[in-house]
Amino acid sequence: MTSAPAYEVLRHTFGYDEFRGEQRDIIETLIGGDDALVLMPTGGGKSLCYQIPALVRPGTGVVISPLIALMQDQVDALRTLGVKAGFLNSTQDLDERRLTEQLFVAGELDLLYVAPEGLGVASTQRLLDRGKVALFAIDEAHCVSQWGHDFRPDYLNLSMLHERWPDVPRIALTATATSATREEIATRLDLAGARHFTASFDRPNIQYRIAAKQEPKRQLLDLLRSEHVGDAGIVYCLSRASVEKIADFLVQNGIPALPYHAGLDARTRANNQSRFLREDGLVMVATIAFGMGIDKPDVRFVAHLDLPKSVEGYYQETGRAGRDGQPSTAWLAYGLQDVVQQRKMIETSEGDFAHRRNLAAHLDAMLALCETVQCRRSQLLAYFGQAAPDSCGNCDTCLTPPESWDGTVAAQKLLSTVLRLQRERGQKFGAGQSIDILLGKTTEKIAQFRHHELSVFGIGSDLREQEWRGVVRQLLAQGLLAVEGEYGVLVLTDASSSVLRREREVMMRREPAPAARTKAPKPRRGSSAAAAAPDLDPAATEVFERLRAWRAAGGQEGGGPAYGIFHDAPAKEGGVPAYVIFHDATLKQIAALRPGSLAELSTVNGVGDNKLAKFGQQVLDALAG
Template identity: 85%
Template structure:
């Protein structure tokens, strides 16, 4: 337990005694006091910013049981285990339980012997669950991952639409809805659909300064990923995001063949395999999960050191949510994305052929345009990311690729005119449409079989683009697509002009483009930690040795208890212990994250490990 905070009160007592922290971070205190007082709240706070405490502490202070609605059935057991390790009386109700387990949890709830009860949104819609809740006393409702109610969002869950009934059935019970990502439009949709229009809004900074954002041009992306893992993250836990199941399987197999411990996760695997792989990822050190975006929401593993994307996310919100799995402990982490022309073509094609009306397709296109703008910017990535969520930032952050290795911008107007002219001549003179590859071959003057077959070597634009390399032309096409000066259509993703193309062809519009800097090594960042999070402690040799002994002890203790290692102590807590090397329980109690129960349960073992 840390030393008593200067400020007093029941919330501070719980924070200190149960969770082992001396003071609140960011806006936690204001949110917690508002909910303790019975107010409704809509909370936007980044992953790793301490959202859980915003409902856990009020649930422990208020009379009754805090009911947490979470879409993450596979993670409920781990969430409950983590709370029980802190001495919190927690349970869950979901479809994975056998009848006897469910009956026992229900009995504990009705008897008032649970501090927190986790339920799935689909379970809450069942009348028997509602009648059960009526038999106990509810301290509050916490609606986690609240963005799942947004039908325009990236994680829409239909069962969330029914949660407006909470206020109708239990009007006196305060509600707190929480999400790690939402634009102002999504925020209003959450409030409306959940019946929280009268709730107080709390918006924390979306900045995660410990995460280094990097976006690279694709050039054999799996090899690029392997280089990242070997040079910067050897032995680290991480998540690799892919759009398709096939890509997940191929990437996981590729990593394993190259000596990297990796597991696949996607909806095509049977439920038992998915659960087993997720359990291994949470419980073992140094594993990499290769997954579709179905994986990751709500993952509590704090020591994920990188999130790598091998495919372009569909929106900035999705990208931010997924990269937020990295560095929840506040220690330096990497968000890395490999992005190429085919990504843009594929995404544009998916939007064109998607189900839904014109308004829906326009919304998808707007999301993609914002994501492309983030990829193509020559400005600070972090500043642009925060601006998307309506927050201001310094013009340079010192911890993204565009700040650490600034790219050049160049006047690509002539190159754009050459490419657009090629597409125009194919359509007007030959009545033909082709993908990017054929247009580039024409510009480079390549006499390929297809060029000869269609007599494209006779076009006036044949060979006029030899001033750029093929890879550079692919960048030109990618950026024209990103800027809306070129479009793709049809099943084969053929190129076509847009209304905006005319101004470029008439020399009425300048086209500035991004030139990727040459990189011989990874950029070095300032060592930053998220506001209030555990610092990235630089350990001396003795401290580093102590840290490794503590990690080994933690692994054994976690295995014996059947819980993930971070449930015992986070890496950040172990680093602080290794740096301080306390000689008594009193000294150990001053470390953040060492609460009363953990001190009593593990304190002596920690001291013995340090002495050994």
């Protein structure tokens, strides 16, 4: 049974009537003084798991967050709820820091955010000794994994929390971790005795789709124009140059987009991130350096134009879509060059053989997800050790099942070409030359090396060039072919001989024919995504848009808030993101219910006491208008 104070905080501060999933048990564990290790997907409600115990237990909850640039936004969101929150980081001047320290020592803060590197400073540790700490929350705990996708060296020092403050409960939280990573987190953070909580990794509102890469810029533009007009979203690219090019391309085609990568100066990055959080309908084109800790609930799509290095990274990045539970899209364009590039990066990466083998295993799992003819969601969940139905009804392979075909003969032709080039000519080439040989093309390079004299010349005319590229890609994915060297030339593997000797069958996913632009498949009736957010009727939709206009007018103008713990300025004056006032999901409920009084408005999820007092009458006025 959850304590009455926890329920009171949930209802009156955060505006919700019930806990989700394992939130209640996690919160009770911390309130009781015990440690917890929590795996919960993005948008699953991780923050409440430490915010509520921090408000219930005596003292201040100390949150270790790696995201200095976002601490102000996190604190502003809590202050809008009436929670007394502050932060300590390098962006503050001396007076701001001293004020926060005084409030902490005086017991006037409910939550205090610090960076892991800041917590390692002796003066910060002495400060925490002078006040009362209710709990330690270690957010983004996967950053402790040394071979993970977001490793932060300062996280390795956080085991000292238990050594220095042994009686203070700790909670480590992450949105993605395999069982091996979970054990590494527990070991490195000295959480051997912690209770483990693993929520479902399923995000049923996200539609996973992986498309064959043909003209990726045009494919992306089609996606945004046909399905996500005016929506906020994130586009991930591998390189800084690609980020700049794609952002410019989108802007030239009438889509508001901003770049984000480490090559931009800090001020530009901070400004672009701030605009993305505060404005509706912006597209952020970024390297994977962007996104961790972003609490924007209405990101409607995440698109990848380059292959992620691991399933963990892919899941973490796609999970930034649809935090509000509304239907959202995770879209990836994937092609042969992605596989070649990733294999080359692994071959030339720093680290020993064990490290490269670990990187290769991560990539293999990602390639298996891309090439599967089964339900993508079930394969994704299986990677994290979670059972799932054979069909989810809301991924591309379920909605438009792909064809598989026996590609053994095609594989033999391709592998024979690579073999003959090496044995008969002592040569190694990339995929393009082998495909030209199979297609019988009379190019300058074919003539130069007299490759038309090879016995395999022209034996592959039964497949299109795009199909041959798919054959190469799938052989690379299955480990039946490899790339090596600076130029990514094709070489055989130990497993290739089993195919050449006809001892192994090679099943492949059929490459789609080039097609005119089409709209994406819709979730079938009864699927989890279709049930995630029922459409509003036309009248309610008009009300919802009116409420969004009110919220935008109140949330997107003005500068940053003057530093103060108890400011009551609305968002327009305070400069907080519009969603900090109310999420879209809350506005939809209001539009559907159309409350006529503050008492009726208080029954809507997400309307706590402080927001009711600040914005309640404005909402009623907007409804009446």
